[in-house]
Amino acid sequence: MISTVIVAFSMFSAIPMPQTEWTNKSMRYALCAFPLIGAVIGALVCLWRFVCLRMEFSEWILAAGICVLPVLVTGGIHLDGFCDVCDALASCGAPEQKQAILKDPHCGAFAVIRLCTYFVASFALCAALSPTVPALWTLGLGFVFSRALSGFAVCRFPLARHTGLAHAFSAAADRRCAGRVLLLLAAAVGAAMAALGGLLGAVAVAAGLLAFWRCRVVAQRQFGGLSGDLAGWFVQRAELWMLLAAVMVQLAERTVLG
Secondary structure, three states, rough: OOOHHHHHHHHHHOOOOOOOOHHHHOOOHHHHHHHHHHHHHHHHHHHHHHHHHHOOOOOOHHHHHHHHHHHHHHHOOHHHHHHHHHHHHHHHHHHHHHHHHHHHHOOOOOHHHHHHHHHHHHHHHHHHOOHHHHHHHHHHHHHHHEEEHHHHHHHHHOOOOOOOHHHHHHHOOOHHHHHHHHHHHOOOOOOHHHHHHHOOOOOOHHHHHHHHHHHHHHHHOOOOEHHHHHHHHHHHHHHHHHHHHHHHHHHHHHHHHH
């Protein structure tokens, strides 16, 4: 179990981990430990809010921290996939051409444009979000929710090719068992978001599921199957969509109460 967690954190985070041998046994349930990285991010976001309140930092510094913390914890591995998929989708080529673009280590103009747009939108939404207790529960658990769905997709969705990160983890995993664990975890976390976040949490869960459905459609129609880059693309989009949903609910509540 310890080796499984170490493998997951070594691959999907920038947190220093002790060295361990990557075997089929240690990788079999590594995807099940993937959502734990989201739990770390959520805990750090809550801790950052506490620090900002104690130090009386401005809402802009709080928003910047919430925006940057996920990147610092993950090392940007999901953003890398996000950029590759944005370049591939902008090519408007055949699935084979898009797959070739995903393998290209260079960063294209469309990836830079989408990445800048992503961070501007993320920072603006973080600044607009009122850091209430329901909002923080929703935001923190959302990092777990997106990773549980992403891991489930790697276990259960058809893969585009028999190489790459997604195939490596999918081939080594007990796909049926790991898929069930991740699906149950996603359902439990989604229920917790709705229970602790109220309407805000429920709408955020709906936004995350919508992003999940969109990922399935894009993977199948545009790329011929899922890949590691697409799984990362989904994580980034799901977290942004859930953040947008939370902000929209707060704005609607203010309008109604006002």
